Amino acid sequence: MKFPMVGSTIEVQSYKHNATLHRVWEETVILKGTTQEVIGGNDRIIVQESDGRQWRTREPAICYFTANHWFNVIGMIRNDGIYYYCNLGTPFTYDQEALKYIDYDLDIKVFPDMTYKLLDEDEFAVHKKQMNYPDEVEVILRRTVDELVSWISQQKGPFEPGFVEYWYERFLTHR
Template identity: 60%
Template sequence: MKIPMEGDTIQIHSYKHDGHIHRIWEDTTVLKATQNLVIVANDRVRVTESDGRSWITREPAICYFHSQVWFNVIGMLREDGVYYYCNVSSPFVYDDEALKYIDYDLDIKVYPDMTFQLLDEDEYEKHSKEMGYPKEIDAILKKNVNQLIFWIRQQKGPFSADFIDMWYERYLTYR
């Protein structure tokens, strides 16, 4: 798999299981990139939804993508602490166009005190039926929700105490 270069500005493309584009983030800076891991950052970037509507993010964000897990993590730096938004998704791929993944609806929101909430279970059930998620995918996704919860509770990887601050400092060197 091709990988972006550190310092590159890329887009992030989120798709749905049926292949339709879900969301596009523009102007995202690559902070680290290997075959297995990509860490990127952005701040006040345009996000375009599948229906053409767009909006601008409100705060700096550090995004963690790994090729061996079925989720990605966005750490948003707000005045009262770091909030995390975790997308249950396929592992990422990267091509000349963008970093890409399939969004599988389930999300976990993590608050600065590390309490969390599983979101969009109804959306997952609906899309699972409409798009025919295979049983194998369903099992992988449920296993990865449990792995993600374990990471949150153990403050592992992107949830470790200094992770977001360290990568945000690196991001500031590119601005």
């Protein structure tokens, strides 16, 4: 995989298991890009839903994608602290068009005090039947929930104190 240069912008695309486009984030600035990890930043960008609806993000965010784990993490910078939204899905790929991953419905929302909540289990159950998720995918995702909870409690990776702030400062220099 060849990555765009630091400071360039990319589109982020999420897909569903049945290969349909789920959501597109118009513009994320690359702050770090390797075969193992991509860190990007954005602020009040347009997000396009698969049904054509569009909305604009409300705050600056630092995005963390990994090639080794079945999740990505968005650190949203708000007045009352950093909130994290963790999407469970495949490791990313990048193909010159966009950074891409398959979204598997389950999400974990992390609050500034590092408490968290598992979201969308009902959506996962419905899509698992509709799209025939393989049993192996469910096993990986359940293991990934445990892994993410461990990262959160250990304040590891994107949850490390100062991680989002550090990358946000870098983002501000590349806008």
